[in-house]
Amino acid sequence: MATSKFFCMGPVGYRNVAKLLGGELASWAQFENSSEIGVFSKLTNSYCLVAIGGAENFYSTFEAELSDYIPVVKASIAGTRVIGRMCVGNKKGLLLPNSTTDQELLHLRNSLPDSVVVQRIDERLSALGNCVTCNDYVALIHTDLDKETEELIADVLGVEVFRQTIAGNILVGSYSVFSNRGGLVHPHTSIEDLDELSSLLQVPLVAGTVNRGSEVVGAGLVVNDWAAFTGIDTTATELSVIESVFKLREAQPSAIVNEMRASLIDSMT
Amino acid sequence: MGDGMAVADMFTVNHTVGRVLCCMCGVSMTPNAANMCVACLRSQVDITEELQKHVTILYCPECERYLQPPRTWVKAQLESKELLTFCIKRLKNLQKVRLVDAGFIWTEPHSKRLKVKLKIQKEVVNGAILEQGYVVEYTVDDHMCDKCTRIAANPDQWIAKVQLRQKVDHKRTFFFLEQLIIKHQASAQCINIKQMHDGVDFYFSNRSHAIKLVDFLNNVVPIKFRNDKQLVSHDTHSNTYNYKFTFSVEICPICREDLICLPQKVAASLGNLGPLVLCMRVSNNLLLLDPNTLRYAYHDSNQYWRVPYKALLTYKQLIEYVVLDVEAEPAVTVAGMRFSMAHVQVARVVDFGKNDNIFNVRTHLGHLLNPGDHALGYHLFGANTNDMELDKYKGLDLPEVVLVKKSYEETRQRRRGRSRPWKLKSLAMDVDPAAATKQEEQKRAVEYEKFLEELEEDPEMRSKIALYKDPNYVPGSETASMVDGEQPPSVPLDELLMDLRLEADSRADSEEDVDMDEDYLQTFSGTVLSFWSCRIRIHATEAGRGRCGLATG
Numbered sequence: 001m002a003t004s005k006f007f008c009m010g011p012v013g014y015r016n017v018a019k020l021l022g023g024e025l026a027s028w029a030q031f032e033n034s035s036e037i038g039v040f041s042k043l044t045n046s047y048c049l050v051a052i053g054g055a056e057n058f059y060s061t062f063e064a065e066l067s068d069y070i071p072v073v074k075a076s077i078a079g080t081r082v083i084g085r086m087c088v089g090n091k092k093g094l095l096l097p098n099s100t101t102d103q104e105l106l107h108l109r110n111s112l113p114d115s116v117v118v119q120r121i122d123e124r125l126s127a128l129g130n131c132v133t134c135n136d137y138v139a140l141i142h143t144d145l146d147k148e149t150e151e152l153i154a155d156v157l158g159v160e161v162f163r164q165t166i167a168g169n170i171l172v173g174s175y176s177v178f179s180n181r182g183g184l185v186h187p188h189t190s191i192e193d194l195d196e197l198s199s200l201l202q203v204p205l206v207a208g209t210v211n212r213g214s215e216v217v218g219a220g221l222v223v224n225d226w227a228a229f230t231g232i233d234t235t236a237t238e239l240s241v242i243e244s245v246f247k248l249r250e251a252q253p254s255a256i257v258n259e260m261r262a263s264l265i266d267s268m269t
Numbered sequence: 270m271g272d273g274m275a276v277a278d279m280f281t282v283n284h285t286v287g288r289v290l291c292c293m294c295g296v297s298m299t300p301n302a303a304n305m306c307v308a309c310l311r312s313q314v315d316i317t318e319e320l321q322k323h324v325t326i327l328y329c330p331e332c333e334r335y336l337q338p339p340r341t342w343v344k345a346q347l348e349s350k351e352l353l354t355f356c357i358k359r360l361k362n363l364q365k366v367r368l369v370d371a372g373f374i375w376t377e378p379h380s381k382r383l384k385v386k387l388k389i390q391k392e393v394v395n396g397a398i399l400e401q402g403y404v405v406e407y408t409v410d411d412h413m414c415d416k417c418t419r420i421a422a423n424p425d426q427w428i429a430k431v432q433l434r435q436k437v438d439h440k441r442t443f444f445f446l447e448q449l450i451i452k453h454q455a456s457a458q459c460i461n462i463k464q465m466h467d468g469v470d471f472y473f474s475n476r477s478h479a480i481k482l483v484d485f486l487n488n489v490v491p492i493k494f495r496n497d498k499q500l501v502s503h504d505t506h507s508n509t510y511n512y513k514f515t516f517s518v519e520i521c522p523i524c525r526e527d528l529i530c531l532p533q534k535v536a537a538s539l540g541n542l543g544p545l546v547l548c549m550r551v552s553n554n555l556l557l558l559d560p561n562t563l564r565y566a567y568h569d570s571n572q573y574w575r576v577p578y579k580a581l582l583t584y585k586q587l588i589e590y591v592v593l594d595v596e597a598e599p600a601v602t603v604a605g606m607r608f609s610m611a612h613v614q615v616a617r618v619v620d621f622g623k624n625d626n627i628f629n630v631r632t633h634l635g636h637l638l639n640p641g642d643h644a645l646g647y648h649l650f651g652a653n654t655n656d657m658e659l660d661k662y663k664g665l666d667l668p669e670v671v672l673v674k675k676s677y678e679e680t681r682q683r684r685r686g687r688s689r690p691w692k693l694k695s696l697a698m699d700v701d702p703a704a705a706t707k708q709e710e711q712k713r714a715v716e717y718e719k720f721l722e723e724l725e726e727d728p729e730m731r732s733k734i735a736l737y738k739d740p741n742y743v744p745g746s747e748t749a750s751m752v753d754g755e756q757p758p759s760v761p762l763d764e765l766l767m768d769l770r771l772e773a774d775s776r777a778d779s780e781e782d783v784d785m786d787e788d789y790l791q792t793f794s795g796t797v798l799s800f801w802s803c804r805i806r807i808h809a810t811e812a813g814r815g816r817c818g819l820a821t822g
Contacts, residue, residue: 190284192282238290
């Protein structure tokens, strides 16, 4: 794996080329030999959370891309490093599980911009990252989540909440990732489901994989409106799918875009 | 409206499976457990990694068998099911994967290579099951198996020998035994048969085969036997001994139609059975009949060999008599045969016209004889017997003539030289060259002819052996020449078996037998012959004979 670590540095050069072209691209990263980036980090339009420990390499990958625009904060939740799966947030707010310590809560409140509301919630299903997935307007939640939690989510994050399943899985946070511009879901999602979700979320969706055929796209990918990070095992094909669905490569049309179904446009609330 | 049925129908959502891109090559495909297209998956994972692709197998060119270690040799034809099973068994590690399909790929027969294409399934990452086909190449090496090596080293080598002897000067028993052995296939496993003076030797490659033959003989003729073994070699390290086994079998010298004078002890033990008895039947025991009293006794081989006795007069000493007068009593059934006591007046054929030697005797053949018939019997009046047992009896009143059976000699004369409609099979025997003199051969020929005549006379003997239809027989002008009513006994046609031949032209023969009935086919060759019978009848139906369907049976 040592050679591939160096390979990880390759995209930095790639990024420079892309910057010339005016678009940000997806980058590869690796946390302690694991490609599951989405477990150890959380990316939104207004901040980025990164887990502590591990090589500085991981941190610097994010920093290099994002620190010009948004704060990149090192944090832990409940003493663990799996922060990506424990919390959920968008540019308006951040929700933390009840196992978060007061110290961590305080640290986060201090590091994040004032516009972001940081709230700790009492929920039996404490891995919020697995149970909830959202962008700045819409959220999908686990079917068994409490009513109060649902209301809190709608309140703090300012989103419309829908209870849904993805390809028969209730862990919507693990099997789907979406931003304001597009979304990637579990590869086994049927076409009808895809259409339904797309109309709910009002963004184009595509079923695909990440990290060399892994179905857990939520754990393998973090994305916001202009940047994406995936694990190092992601193949070029997967990367091109990600780049096209999240519209990270506006200047260059690709063949995949033509294959995507047009999303239904509902009335905006 | 009012349809409760429509309401009860569940509303189910249609789930169309979408397509994703293969994560490696980007080709559009339906999602699977690995989310890679099959080609990429194959290039990533090779499930045939640990499996053998080249195997060597050993083949014996003499007996066409393949070695399955450590010691079994399996017979198989090229491209047969057995060979495929054998080849697959020789592959190691095949238990780890699931075998779905296997088949041969054609190779030149003499290229000494076999190619087998196997299709296997194995689970790879994420629970996806990958199916892959691959080819295994077998190199066939020549290697003589132990048996062939032994045979090649010494072709006459045998392990067990059965020496069958009968101390008489005729071969009737051996002719009959030959037919019995053929019918029951008791000598199927012998490697060699040699004809010796006084008997036959059977050679086997296995002691148990020899024992099987001895058991068979024990059931059909009265014998005594002993077995011996001779050490051939001894392996000191593994403590194995190689022997040659010999079974010495002696058949009791009493034959049918022999006149016997029983020793005093034996006669007493059988309830004073008159010392002169006739032997009526020989199977695994002897049936002795007293012709004066119509009493009979069975003597099995153990009892015989305890106090063995010889025949007083044998069938070679039978003389032909003319029956002049018969006074018969009503017939009785004794031991399954019919007899009736009678007083007859007989004269020898040689005496008939010439002098007046007439004998008044009692006989048990009253039901068969009519005045003017010919009969065969023993001439005790003029016989010179050198029997110790007879001398021991004091005051024994010997009859002058003992009649044994009716003679068909006259009528046979007319038919002599004509062929019979049936024939017998024979065993392939090596004849001892020293004993094969011209005289011997003539003697044998005469005896064989007599044996065939005996078969014609005795239906019970016929029932034990198999007679075959002679395809070369031409019915000839027999009916024309049979003017007189009396015909010599002959074998009824419906007892004959069709000799089973598997060439195509034999069907032409069988067509003319279409008229023959079901009982034509006895159970000797069981199912194969009945298959033939079906073919015959179908052919008949197709020829438009008007019968519909298959006759049952």
